[in-house]
Amino acid sequence: MCIVESFGAGSEKKRPKIQDFTRSHFDCLSRLRPGSWEANVARRVFVALGLLAFFSVGPSRAADNVVHLSVDASKPGSKINRNIFGQFAENLGHGLYEGIWIGPDSSIPNTRGIRNDVVAALRELKVPNVRWPGGCFADQYHWRKGVGPRDKRPATVNSAWGDVIDTNAFGTDEFMDFIEQIGSTPYVSVNVGSGTTQEAAEWLEYMTAAEPTALAKERAANGHPAPYNVGFLGLGNESWDCGGAMTADYYVSLMKVYSRFVLNMNPAQRTKYQMLKIAVGPGTPDTAWTEAVMQAWKKHTWAWDINGVSLHWYTVPNGWPPSTNSENFGLDDYVKALKSTLFMDEFLRKQEVVMDKYDPEKKVTLSVDEWGAWHAPLPGSNPAFLVQQNSVRDAILASLNLNIFARHADRVRMANIAQMVNVLQAMILTDKEKMILTPTYYVFKMYVPFQDATFIPVAFDAGNYTHGSVTLPSVDAIAAKGVDGKLLLEITNLDAENPVAMEADLAGIKATSAKAETLTGAAVDSVNKFDSPDTVTPKSTAVKVENGKLSLTVAPRSVTVISIEP
Ligand code: AHR
Numbered sequence: 001m002c003i004v005e006s007f008g009a010g011s012e013k014k015r016p017k018i019q020d021f022t023r024s025h026f027d028c029l030s031r032l033r034p035g036s037w038e039a040n041v042a043r044r045v046f047v048a049l050g051l052l053a054f055f056s057v058g059p060s061r062a063a064d065n066v067v068h069l070s071v072d073a074s075k076p077g078s079k080i081n082r083n084i085f086g087q088f089a090e091n092l093g094h095g096l097y098e099g100i101w102i103g104p105d106s107s108i109p110n111t112r113g114i115r116n117d118v119v120a121a122l123r124e125l126k127v128p129n130v131r132w133p134g135g136c137f138a139d140q141y142h143w144r145k146g147v148g149p150r151d152k153r154p155a156t157v158n159s160a161w162g163d164v165i166d167t168n169a170f171g172t173d174e175f176m177d178f179i180e181q182i183g184s185t186p187y188v189s190v191n192v193g194s195g196t197t198q199e200a201a202e203w204l205e206y207m208t209a210a211e212p213t214a215l216a217k218e219r220a221a222n223g224h225p226a227p228y229n230v231g232f233l234g235l236g237n238e239s240w241d242c243g244g245a246m247t248a249d250y251y252v253s254l255m256k257v258y259s260r261f262v263l264n265m266n267p268a269q270r271t272k273y274q275m276l277k278i279a280v281g282p283g284t285p286d287t288a289w290t291e292a293v294m295q296a297w298k299k300h301t302w303a304w305d306i307n308g309v310s311l312h313w314y315t316v317p318n319g320w321p322p323s324t325n326s327e328n329f330g331l332d333d334y335v336k337a338l339k340s341t342l343f344m345d346e347f348l349r350k351q352e353v354v355m356d357k358y359d360p361e362k363k364v365t366l367s368v369d370e371w372g373a374w375h376a377p378l379p380g381s382n383p384a385f386l387v388q389q390n391s392v393r394d395a396i397l398a399s400l401n402l403n404i405f406a407r408h409a410d411r412v413r414m415a416n417i418a419q420m421v422n423v424l425q426a427m428i429l430t431d432k433e434k435m436i437l438t439p440t441y442y443v444f445k446m447y448v449p450f451q452d453a454t455f456i457p458v459a460f461d462a463g464n465y466t467h468g469s470v471t472l473p474s475v476d477a478i479a480a481k482g483v484d485g486k487l488l489l490e491i492t493n494l495d496a497e498n499p500v501a502m503e504a505d506l507a508g509i510k511a512t513s514a515k516a517e518t519l520t521g522a523a524v525d526s527v528n529k530f531d532s533p534d535t536v537t538p539k540s541t542a543v544k545v546e547n548g549k550l551s552l553t554v555a556p557r558s559v560t561v562i563s564i565e566p
Contacts, residue, residue, distance in 0.1 A: 093385025139193030146171020
């Protein structure tokens with residue numbers, strides 16, 4: 001039982017505070033099988049302890065409405081893998097064409113056809129990995145059509161997204177060039193739906209072979225003698241739907257064959273680090289698909305293996321088809337979207353229970369390789385191009401998801417927001433030569449210090465923010481120790497109307513000074529536009545450090561990152 005474990009751990013040293021006890025009991029509780037007698041008894045104990053904690057001293061919401069946080073830097077948790085800040089660039093709408101690729105003859109400044117402004121902006125985000133070419137597009141992509149001299153490449157139809165003509169000008173070598181320009185790692189999804197194992201195996205040979213094979217020579221002739229480093233390989237996409245409407249069992253058979261024969265031949269990668277293979281995972285909270293994949297994984301042999309299972313979950317506040325406005329909306333839509341996005345936590349927990357059953361050592365990553373807000377297409381845009389604006393609401397939604405991933409860091413070691421440029425919850429929007437950075441871009445920029453940081457538990461009473469019939473936690477927070485030794489604290493104020501005064505007790509670190517940056521806007525639907533690109537940008541915020549306590553007031557509807565010098 002959890003309660004015994006917790007007392008045992010604490011009693012030898014110093015008696016734990018009731019809040020510490022409650023927290024560790026909660027961690028323990030979340031590991032028990034739901035519905036078991038242990039879980040039922042432990043749940044009752046947890047509720048009783050929670051009430052006790054509420055009435056005792058410690059992190060709480062005081063009568064003065066100050067939120068008290070308590071951070072103990074001496075209790076590090078898991079690493080927040082930088083790959084959770086990954087991106088997704090599908091061949092969809094203006095995500096690649098116009099957003100990234102404009103061709104070498106364009107009057108827009110570019111390097112070998114790739115926009116310089118977009119590259120410079122993305123470099124700031126230290127994007128750890130980029131998933132390409134899809135999405136649904138991946139299962140209809142035939143890589144051979146996208147290599148060699150561009151004027152000889154065949155035109156094809158992008159039947160996944162609007163039946164538009166695809167010139168195939170942006171193919172493998174262009175993608176790899178883009179990856180090198182932004183300093184990232186490729187996450188390539190192979191075609192399991194309409195391709196063959198041989199086609200995918202040859203693609204990997206083209207990309208990664210160092211020996212003078214015919215395909216390596218072809219790559220060299222196309223301008224890249226050195227093999228590419230493919231960091232991640234997606235074995236299909238949404239195979240239960242657009243990837244071929246397969247049953248889980250049928251997919252699992254294909255997954256094994258692809259894993260067996262689609263090989264990375266780059267000798268440097270074989271010795272230094274592995275290419276991680278990510279299997280298709282669920283897109284609904286149902287666990288049957290994950291069960292089938294993990295059950296197979298448990299019996300994997302020398303011949304095949306997978307290193308991750310994907311999970312796709314979009315915030316679609318009114319359900320499908322997406323109907324929420326991405327600009328000019330009010331508080332009703334704001335709270336509905338945040339409520340809906342917080343479901344991510346429960347979704348992950350459900351899948352993790354299944355994964356833990358087969359893989360208690362957490363060898364297999366849960367890769368949330370599509371997530372983000374999916375709103376109605378902007379009026380006048382091609383509905384198949386998934387064009388939407390990006391507001392303060394989306395920034396808050398992004399920080400809530402990143403915080404959830406950080407809390408699940410022991411299992412969620414990879415994630416890819418959908419998508420990078422001009423599609424869905426994008427970092428960047430372009431219009432011919434113009435470019436704007438979205439509020440979501442700035443959240444990713446503010447979170448850069450969290451890449452590979454070590455999670456540190458933070459206790460606080462979030463309180464409630466109620467609008468209409470929707471009640472949300474009024475604040476969210478995570479803490480971590482950055483790779484440079486600084487203590488990082490992130491505070492999201494979901495309350496759209498009221499600022500929140502915060503006081504944090506910092507244990508396990510001698511804090512000397514702190515800096516804070518806040519992202520907010522005049523309203524929840526504030527956006528950056530081509531003629532007003534700086535409406536929503538981060539600004540520095542006053543923060544005080546005194547006698548091991550940190551205090552600041554966070555603005556309504558805001559995301560704040562505080563960096564504390566030891
Ligand atoms: O991101 C847009 C689409 O959403 C992807 O192509 C697909 O995988 C998902 O359904």
